Amino acid sequence: MNHKEAIQHKVFKIIGSTADELSLECYVIGGFVRDYFLGRSQVKDIDIVAIGSGIELARAVAKKLSGKPEVKVFKNFGTAMVKSEGLELEFVGARKESYRRDSRKPIVEDGSLKDDQERRDFTINALALSLNKETFGDLLDPFQGISDLNKGIIRTPLEPGITYSDDPLRMMRAIRFATQLNFTIELKSLRAITENKDRIQIISKERIVDELHKILMSEKPSKGFELMHKTDLLRYILPELKALQGIEEVEGQKHKDNFWHTLEVVDNIAATTNNLWLRWAALLHDIGKAPTKRFDKKIGWTFHAHEFVGSKMVYKLFKRLKMPLNEKMKFVQKMVLMSSRPIILSEAHVTDSAVRRLVFDAGEFVEDLMTLCEADITTKNPKKQRKYKNNFKLVRQKIIEVEERDRIRNFQPPVTGEEIMKTFDLKPSKEIGIIKEAIKEAILEGVIPNEHRAAHEFMLEKGKELGLKK
Template sequence: MSKKTYTSALENPIFRKISKASENLKLESYVIGGFVRDYILKRGDAKDIDVVAVGSGIELAEEVSKLLPGKPQVSIFKNYGTAMLKSGGIELEFVGARKESYTAESRNPNVKAGTLADDQNRRDFTINALALSLNEANFGELLDPFNGIEDLQNKLIRTPLDPDVTYSDDPLRMLRAIRFASQLNFKIEDASLESITKNADRIKIISKERVVDEIHKILLSDTPSKGFALLHKTGLLPHILPELVALQGIDEKEGQTHKDNFWHTLEVVDNISETTNDLWLRWAALLHDIGKAPTKKFDKKLGWTFHAHEFVGSKMVYKLFKRLKMPLNDKMKFVQKMVLMSSRPVGLASEEVTDSAVRRLIFDAGEYVDDLMTLCEADITTKNPKKFRKYHANFQLVRDKIAEVEERDQIRNFQPPVTGEEIMETFNLKPSREIGIIKDAIKEAILEGEIPNEYEAAKAFMLKKGVAIGLKPMNN
């Protein structure tokens, strides 16, 4: 059978430089993994390229650097036997071909030098074991020992070896399988899916940071629900996001039911993914209802209720981020705010939209009011076309009102026109609760539309309020 060649994949001059460096060192080299897979799938130009040397990857990187203009710096990671260099906007990682063996307690392998075949055996999936030769004798030739090309054509995720060995050795591969299935819209081979289910609790030995990195990639795929449904099906989700698992199921009491909030959540995440690539807004969509499980109650008059689920959910966001070692910074606070306010625009959309209600929404949401509206629109999952159109039309009215009020009143991130210092000077006050009372009163008056958001009106209101609570202006 004739060998397939993909010299067109290797048109970047960097590959000829690697070939020349390999010849100088009298070793073999191959480009392997994601670069080859994505080229065949026509997924755009890869910026990260993995090169395997049958010999020292570090020495090959240093030799390549000598052949490149400016001799770019080589970053060496001796513990891993790898080296990296950047050239022309591309990041190249060089590693020596190796074979690996594992113990049950750790995902850190015992590593020995090996052949290209050994290196391909240790790869996670057949589609990532594809290699192109960078050697002069067969430059561009495809080496595909596990029929990875066929799996690409059949859109199949399959392990090169027995999946139990692949997943037990490195349990992160279970998440990677689901991530690739989600990103590429591929199917995981049945035996592989069964093996993930069997080995699901092995995910516990993987660092939270590595797990979250894969969850991010699933969330950023075109249809994240595919990945989360697989995480649920295989039993991985309870080990990572038990808060989501708790949302699954429909309870019935006295003939009354509620929707399954787990599957509803996945619909919301898919909806928002059609309009934004913002990772943290997608996280907000994923977590917007997590407070419903702990707040669910049945009331004979009201039916099923989830009182204050937004407040409870926003508190749960902090605990979840902390447990997963995610950033406890402005990203977390953004997700908290979105969860806390996720129902606010819904109330506005279902009633007559007043200026004061819109002013409060803009003030509380601040610079994130547009994100909040995007989240609320994604939260419409009704299958009734008439209701769907009505809800979206109502939200558009709220958006129009926000634009109108914002232009007129400049409420977003506003500070009362009168400062605390001016209040102190006017009434000869030292720092005291009266200052806060007056500032809050001015803010409320502006939000309620009693006075415009202007200095003179705010100053007059300050004097009136101060006198009302028993203060005397200095000039009287």
């Protein structure tokens, strides 16, 4: 079968004719070909395989491309990278690979195209299209990758146990592709992942997190976490999440399974936002429930302060996975810490002061917090669901009203420390902090409006109480 339409871009003709001049066989392989057959928008990083030196081919091609782009050579890997017209072309010589038990870095030898296709992770990523003039657009599919694409199956070209043991990152990639494409991992392959799960420990945290991000950013992330749970990879990657699974019963009282609830929340939030860190917050919003779970004879199951405990756990989890310990981590912590606040508001009569405090504490992230809390509604009771959603609408409306009137978001005190010092002729002292805090509390409680004149008068009264003279 010929698929010239997949390789219409002029760069493929240039690569093919250059390979002919060098008497090299040459193919485009991997994600670009897979996505063409799936009808997805094709990836911009394109893998080119030469039967011979990929580096030599890259150098010769670069000379013919407009602007004569730089060739980046990675000698250790036998690869070369050329960037041209928004495409990243990676050239490599076809190779055979063998592995040592303690490393995912292979021992590499020159090989045939079939050797190169065998070393690929999945049959759907082993599809190759010829770029040589005589065979331009011919498909080489020795492992029935097209059939697997049509059936929606993730399968390895070789024995899955060998494929996953050699490079355990492929276990995460299998789950990620199954999630992104909504494919099924072949049963033999799924079993091999379970059998090799402990091998994931030789993979760097950065590589694992890269796959986790892609799973979280897919349309239905729960599929990936469900597969990690099923194969028990979760125990090595996110034990905090695994700990939420299960329902305990004491004296006929049960609590809900917080693991499956969490996956529902993540899917809910995935339908409303592409903010990766807000999706992380949804994934971790209940992790504090496992360590805080208690049974009380009078009130049943409790999870006291699980939001506070969970927010502390976020730091440890990010640190362990070598994720950024910056504003992104602080944002996730804040969302976890505050995840129950709007829920409590929506259940009670919503007072202005409670809304002001919510907006003050959440600051610029109040919208994100509301999105998280709405995603947290997983009740199957339609009446309850309607009630919660309506209550959240009221809270959102109240936030808009209070915000328009009182401007609490990113609150700046209307009276500064300098003004207090000047008014009462003070040097830096605890009295200044006491007055500033009293003004803030008075505004949040609605005692005074958030404006300078009222705050100034309140400052004078407070100063009098503290025995300060103007």
